[in-house]
Amino acid sequence: MPTLRLALAQVDPTVGDLTGNARIVRDTTRRAADAGAQLVTFPEMMLTGYPVEDLVFRESFVRASRGALDQLAADLDADGLGDLAVLVGYLDADGPSRMSAEADPQHGPRNALALLSGGRVVTRYFKHHLPNYGVFDEDRYFVPGDTLQVVRIGGVDVALTICEDLWQAGGPVAAARVAGAGLVVTVNGSPYELNKDDVRAELCARRAVEAGATLAYVNMVGAQDELVFDGDSIVVGPDGAPLARAAQFAEELMVLDLDLPAGTGTPPAEGAGMAIQHTVLSTELPAAPAPRATYGIADRIADEEEVWAALVTGLRDYVVKQRFASVVIALSGGIDSTVVAAIACDAIGAENVHGVSMPSEFSSEHSKSDAADLAERTGLHYRVQPIAPMVDTFLANLELSGMAVENLQARVRGVILMALSNQEGHLVLTTGNKSELAVGYSTLYGDSVGGFNPLKDVPKTLVWQLARWRNADAKRRGETEPIPANSISKPPSAELRPGQLDTDSLPEYDELDAILARYVDGDASRADLIAGGHDAAVVDRVITLVDRAEYKRRQSAPGPKISPKAFGRDRRLPITNRYREA
Secondary structure (H helix, E strand, C coil): CCEEEEEEEECCCCCCCHHHHHHHHHHHHHHHHHCCCCEEECCCCCCCCCCCHHHHHCHHHHHHHHHHHHHHHHHHHHCCCCCCEEEEEEEEECCCCCCCCCCECCECEEEEEEEEECCEEEEEEECCCCCCCCCCCHHHHCCCCCEEEEEEECCEEEEEEECHHHHCCCCHHHHHHHHCCCEEEEEECCECCCCHHHHHHHHHHHHHHHHCCEEEEEECEEEECCEEEEECCEEECCCCCEEEECCECCCEEEEEEEECCCCCCCCCCEECCEEEEEEECCCCCCCCCCCCCCCCECCCCCHHHHHHHHHHHHHHHHHHHCCCCCEEEECCCCHHHHHHHHHHHHHHCHHHEEEEECCCCCCCHHHHHHHHHHHHHHCCEEEECCCHHHHHHHHHHCCCCCHHHHHHHHHHHHHHHHHHHHHHCCEEECCCCHHHHHHCCCCCCCCCCCCECCCCCCCHHHHHHHHHHHHHHHHHHCCCCCCCHHHHHCCCCCCCCCCCCHHHCCCCHHHHHHHHHHHHHCCCCHHHHHHCCCCHHHHHHHHHHHHHCHHHHCCCCCCCCCCCCCECCCECCCCCCCCCCC
């Protein structure tokens, strides 16, 4: 039985950075070669980054992707790495996009995977199953492939697949069994959701058994706009048992030896409704250097730690990839701004985080002292800018009352933040949580001001859980707890009028979040919610607020997705919409 030394590169590409992504491939392949690897595989659309969205429609970008692939093959060979087999995802096309009048339904842009070796592209595989749900629009962009590529590497038949090919039954995985593949390699750009790692592990086990082959699943890490990628690459045996598993939210190079069945003869030309194309790269490989390469199974992490890591990763990559050097946050001493500040300090370092306390005449003493306490605990930059004189100037020239005065305070704070952003180059972080966004409990162009929102997909109740977890984690490590205890324990308030509390306008957050989880994430009806035990008057109040706030959400800043249905790409409802639950 041949032994193949496999390397799975769990890395962080950047969309559009063809040169930088190719450099990651070259550098990582060198490390894999130094470890004795014979097959190195990178994530889905590694060369272009993922997802590329409407860049697919730019023919210049498609040409650049194809040219970068050919150049990468030549560069790997010039680097002395031509003996390795390297799998790299990229954007290809064998015809114009569907947006073109000349489009052919059978040809067009392709989500592609190339095998590079000996300075050339040995074979190309086109993704067969194209997801068209949630955050995915691949049926808009790509034409599906209809041919499974099986490559004999060192005598082992390796079937090539891409992400969604694994998530749907039949197709490439079933064809791999017909082809007698000993190894199925799946390259992925699988976005993070809470507890998705459990779903992936079970899926990989089921598909390995279906294929009757060892299955290697490599996923990217990092973030792209609102999507976070958590890695969690895994290898499972043909019986579904895990053989190796990488950590989440960390770049890793998994190198391990796999004893795999030798391929014999030529696979059939078709199976499971797909054509099967067989390419022989090598029938034997030199023995990998001793000792035998093994890789452990990384421990799983608790839910709060997992979410925190996703939020830190999402913010860090957004700041770095957008080439900001620092962020600025309005610090009210409340739980949301405090948690955002702690996330920012973990993501880019406290020295790059600027907090601004902007007290009004209604700000409590504890709000000001809690904000200062946070700054001292974390070491972030801190300044105080009272807003009362600015608000008074507005009111002296514009007659306002009631909610208009409340919103004016929020908008003055937004003006200050954006002025500091313009003056000092900071990215403004907004701090509204998913619960507030859902019901429109925010001021447009006020507390909603910002370029990125780490809590956009985090319900209020989870914000409190995260704060408690982060403090407990710091205590466990012997570090200063970053979040003041009073910020966690005090009742939440916008402090825009005397004695104001969130519960003046909203149900208790435990009840609100339970309703939102079913109505927003689960698309439950009014009748479903009432049947689930919620008071009819409360249900009517909440769903009315949610439906009316769509225009506000459409203007909100991007933020990392952590749930099955985040606002934005996941949930797309018309702004003008007169349908109401009855």
